[in-house]
Amino acid sequence: MSEPILPPLKPIPIKDRISVVFLEKGNLDVLDGAFVVVDKTGIRTHIPIGGVACLMLEPGTRVSHAAVTYASRVGCLLVWVGEAGVRLYASGQPGGARADRLLYQAKLALDDGARLKVVRKMYAMRFNEVPPERRSVEQLRGIEGVRVRKMYELLARQYNVTWKSRNYDHTEWESGDIPNRCLSSATACLYGICEAAILAAGYAPAVGFIHTGKPQSFVYDIADIFKFETVVPVAFRIAAKKPHNPEREVCLACRDAFRQTKLLHRIIPTIEEVLVAGEIERPKPPNESVVPAIPNKEGIGDAGHRG
Numbered sequence: 001m002s003e004p005i006l007p008p009l010k011p012i013p014i015k016d017r018i019s020v021v022f023l024e025k026g027n028l029d030v031l032d033g034a035f036v037v038v039d040k041t042g043i044r045t046h047i048p049i050g051g052v053a054c055l056m057l058e059p060g061t062r063v064s065h066a067a068v069t070y071a072s073r074v075g076c077l078l079v080w081v082g083e084a085g086v087r088l089y090a091s092g093q094p095g096g097a098r099a100d101r102l103l104y105q106a107k108l109a110l111d112d113g114a115r116l117k118v119v120r121k122m123y124a125m126r127f128n129e130v131p132p133e134r135r136s137v138e139q140l141r142g143i144e145g146v147r148v149r150k151m152y153e154l155l156a157r158q159y160n161v162t163w164k165s166r167n168y169d170h171t172e173w174e175s176g177d178i179p180n181r182c183l184s185s186a187t188a189c190l191y192g193i194c195e196a197a198i199l200a201a202g203y204a205p206a207v208g209f210i211h212t213g214k215p216q217s218f219v220y221d222i223a224d225i226f227k228f229e230t231v232v233p234v235a236f237r238i239a240a241k242k243p244h245n246p247e248r249e250v251c252l253a254c255r256d257a258f259r260q261t262k263l264l265h266r267i268i269p270t271i272e273e274v275l276v277a278g279e280i281e282r283p284k285p286p287n288e289s290v291v292p293a294i295p296n297k298e299g300i301g302d303a304g305h306r307g
Contacts, residue, residue, distance in 0.1 A: 011075050014200045015265040017053040019193045019258040022251055025060035028067045035070055037061075050074040053264060054196040056081050056189075068092055077196035081188060091195060098202030104282045105207050105218075105275065114278035118209045121277035125270070126225050141210060151228055159236040178246050179239040185247040186231035187223065189254040191216060194223045197267040222271060230257050 026037040026045075035049040049055070049070060054077045057063065063078070071078050071092065078092035108114045116137055123131040123140055127147060131140055149166075156163030161179050195205050198218060208217025210224070234253045243249045258264065 012051050014053055014075070014197055014268065017051050017264060018048075019264055020054045020056055020189055020255055021047065021052050022056045022058060023061050024058035027062045027064070028057070029064040030066040030070050035067065049076050052076050053200075054079060054192045056192055058082070075200055077192070077199060079192050079195070081192075100282060100285075101202040102204050102207075104280075105203050107283055108275060108278040108280055109207050109209060111278070111280065114280050115209055118274055118278045121274050122210060122221060122225060125274070126228075137210070144210075151232075155228075155232060155236045159233075159240040161236050161239050178242060179236065182235035182239040182246050182250045183232065185250040186235040186254050187227065189251055189258075190223045190227060190231045191219050193258065193264065194226075194267060195219045197264065198222065198271065201268045201271055203271065222267065222274075225270060225274075226263060226267075230254070230261055230263060 023037055026039050028035075028037050030036070031038070031044065034044075035047050036044040037047060038044050047055075055071065057078060057080050059082065068078065080089045080091070082089070108118055119137050119140055120131050123144065126144075132143070135143070152166060153163060155161075156179070162177075163179055164177070166183065167180060195216060198205050203218065205216050205219045206214070208214070208219075208221045211217040211220040214220070231254050234257050235250055238246055238249045238253055241249075
C-alpha cells in the first residue's frame, strides 16, 4: 500500500512574515530546491522566501528565472532598488490584483464623494483628529502639507538634528544632507512593504486617492498613515548619530521598527478600513459574466494572500 500523499503546503499569511530583506552583490537562484543567494566565492546563503513579504534587490544583484518564479508562487514581492533602497526602479508583482477588489478600489477613486470620504478617513487616521468640514481634497492636501512640515521641524528639534527642508536629488545622492538621505532610505523601506501588502490584498498600487498619476500612488497614500509613527523618527534618530553609513543603519533600524510595531499585521486591515469609509458596496459581477473554466485553488482564508 502506497504512502498517503501530503497535502500541498499553504503560503504563510503576509501578517506573519518578515517585513523586508535587502540583497546586494550576489546571484539569486533556486539550487537543489532551495532559494539562495550565491556570492562571488560560490558560497550559498539560504533565504526562507516564503516567510518574507518583500525582497529588496540592490545594485550588483542578478536574479534567475527560477528565482522569480519561486518568489511569485509564494507571494514575495521582488523590488529592484538603488543603493540602500533610495530609488525604486521596478517591482515584480506576485500574482496580480484581484478583479473584485481592483474594481471596488477604482469605483471609489472615480466617485468624487466617495473619494473625499476616503481622503478624510486617511487624514483622521494619520493625525488622530477629525478633519475640518466642507474641505475639498485639494484643501485637505494643503492642510496636510503644513502639518507634515511642522512635524519634520518638531522631530528635528527633538533629536537635535539640523533641518532645512525635505529635499533631495536622486541623481546626485551624495549631494543631499544626512537627514534627507536617512529619510529617503527609511521611506523606501516603508514603501516596499506597503506595496507588498497592497498587492497581496489584491489592490492596485497605482489607483490612489490623495496621490494620483504615479505607479505607486496608493502606496504613498497608505505609507503616509504610518510614516510618522515608524520610519520618520527612526531616520532622525540615526541622523543625529552621524554614522559612517547612514543608509545601512536606517534600513536595519526600520526593519526592527516594523517588527516592534507589528506593522505587517496592521497594513491590510487599515486598507480595508480606509476604503470602507467611502460607503460604496463592492461591485458584483454581471449576470452574463462567465465563471472561470478552471476553478481557483482553495486559498488560506487570509486577506493578505491571493489564493
